[in-house]
Amino acid sequence: xxxxxxxxxxxxxxxxxxxxQGVRPLLPLLALGLSACxxxxxxxxSSTTPxxxxxxxxxxxxxxxxxxENRTFDNYFGTFxxxxxxxxxxxxxxxxxxxxxxxxxxxxxxxxWSCAVTAMxxxxxxxxxxxxxxxxxxxxxxxxxxxxxxxxxxxxTYARNFVLADRMFSSLHGPSFPNHLYTxxxxxxxxxxxxxDPDDWGCDAVEGTTVEVLNSSGQASNQTPCFDFQTLADTxxxxxxxxxxxxxxKGESGYVWSTLDAINHIRNSSLWTDHVVPWTQFVSDAxxxxxxxxxxxxxxxxxxxxxxxxTCQGENWTVNQLNAVMQGPDWNSTAVFLxxxxxxxxxxxxxxxxxxxxGLGPRVPLLIISPFAKKGYVSHTNYEFSSLLKFVExxxxxxxxxxxxxxxxxxxxxxxxxxxxxxxxxxxxQCP
Numbered sequence: 031x032x033x034x035x036x037x038x039x040x041x042x043x044x045x046x047x048x049x050x051q052g053v054r055p056l057l058p059l060l061a062l063g064l065s066a067c068x069x070x071x072x073x074x075x076s077s078t079t080p081x082x083x084x085x086x087x088x089x090x091x092x093x094x095x096x097x098x099e100n101r102t103f104d105n106y107f108g109t110f111x112x113x114x115x116x117x118x119x120x121x122x123x124x125x126x127x128x129x130x131x132x133x134x135x136x137x138x139x140x141x142x143w144s145c146a147v148t149a150m151x152x153x154x155x156x157x158x159x160x161x162x163x164x165x166x167x168x169x170x171x172x173x174x175x176x177x178x179x180x181x182x183x184x185x186x187t188y189a190r191n192f193v194l195a196d197r198m199f200s201s202l203h204g205p206s207f208p209n210h211l212y213t214x215x216x217x218x219x220x221x222x223x224x225x226x227d228p229d230d231w232g233c234d235a236v237e238g239t240t241v242e243v244l245n246s247s248g249q250a251s252n253q254t255p256c257f258d259f260q261t262l263a264d265t266x267x268x269x270x271x272x273x274x275x276x277x278x279x280k281g282e283s284g285y286v287w288s289t290l291d292a293i294n295h296i297r298n299s300s301l302w303t304d305h306v307v308p309w310t311q312f313v314s315d316a317x318x319x320x321x322x323x324x325x326x327x328x329x330x331x332x333x334x335x336x337x338x339x340x341t342c343q344g345e346n347w348t349v350n351q352l353n354a355v356m357q358g359p360d361w362n363s364t365a366v367f368l369x370x371x372x373x374x375x376x377x378x379x380x381x382x383x384x385x386x387x388x389g390l391g392p393r394v395p396l397l398i399i400s401p402f403a404k405k406g407y408v409s410h411t412n413y414e415f416s417s418l419l420k421f422v423e424x425x426x427x428x429x430x431x432x433x434x435x436x437x438x439x440x441x442x443x444x445x446x447x448x449x450x451x452x453x454x455x456x457x458x459x460q461c462p
Contacts, residue, residue: 104176105177130175192404207223267301321360365398401451404444
């Protein structure tokens, strides 16, 4: 009987941890007095000192990915002390210029596949001045500008109190759609561009909408932007682990970043209706302790920091989301990964590692915010969007989806599970 009880308790404990629910399912067993679960069946046992488990990744019960838009590390954190940032950059003539100041609302720069390849110049990182702005024309060297602490003071405050990663790279040297696909699938399905229709990007894009796809031989073709590769959402669902994708709804600006719209077996099934929810629901879920084990969060265009949207308003929105997490009951078991989806045409001085024909692309900012994030730590470990998935896979013992997440760093160097940082509630600002 004891052996059977031990096996049962071991199974229940493992399942509970996998679901991110602690050991609550053991309580009925304890009431039955199964000593193998740590209760007392009334039998005589030797007195031993309980083994206290070492702090570990199991302390994380909620993982949140917040994905914002179109910034490089140097554009946001090039002036951050202790990080590998730059305040000057080389242009195509060979001249080194001082990085200017990025306005709060600035012109959108070309950041598609070809512009990224041009700007990176085989790792020389010296042709950001040759990529155009939209909708035509731009101030000279707009890509060679950056913000300072006075422009994004709350982001700097998070960086000083939690983790700032200065080796976080976009997964693909290109724009939003393929990079967002990496945030759910550790691949883009070969996609290298945004869909041809500017308003609808996924499986419900208007008829005739196409997207450029590269095959393994490097040959390009135009395909419908609706795919069926496996995502982390599928892996979580199959393992019985809770998840949600918080995003704008169809017809709302920012719906293009509701990335699971591009995965046919999710978009056209109950997985969509059950798990893809309005972005406005995140704050209430966080404050009421209703966060799933894993969630993604994207927002509307005006709050995304995608030029020409206001950086200040975007930072304020982010602060409100993080305050909700910190004010809710789940803060002590949460890890938030706040990142930006692509380089947006802005300068960055660090040559990206070449992993395959798709990337990596230029660096993007990453803040890791958690009670277990090392305080004031700058991580120099190479990360990309697949690393976010690797972290979840490590936490829950899940198999990798693709070559990228299999090989990625798991990000645990940025955590210290012997500490427990208090919430850091920040105030939003009056924007220009």
